Amino acid sequence: MSRKAIAIIFACIAVLAVVLAVMPRFWMGGSDGISGHGWAAYIIGAVMTVGLSGGLFFLTFYSARHGHDDIDRPDDPAV
Known part of the structure; x- marks a missing residue:
């Protein structure tokens, strides 16, 4: 890294x-204060959101770098 x-x-x-x-x-x-369960839910939600965002960004860049997003059409415009 x-x-x-x-x-x-x-x-x-x-x-x-x-x-x-x-x-x-x-x-x-x-x-009202937030209970321990509220804090746990808040932190788990934040971590899951960041993890999902990171995973989707990874998949986007991985797909683009390995040619999965390329347009697949013939070179001949008449076809």
């Missing part, structure tokens, strides 16, 4: 950590 990719991954993890650290402060101002 390149240094740029590692830097991007660490930056994403840092942003996620900041968001997770700040998020409870915003929700504490509300009338």
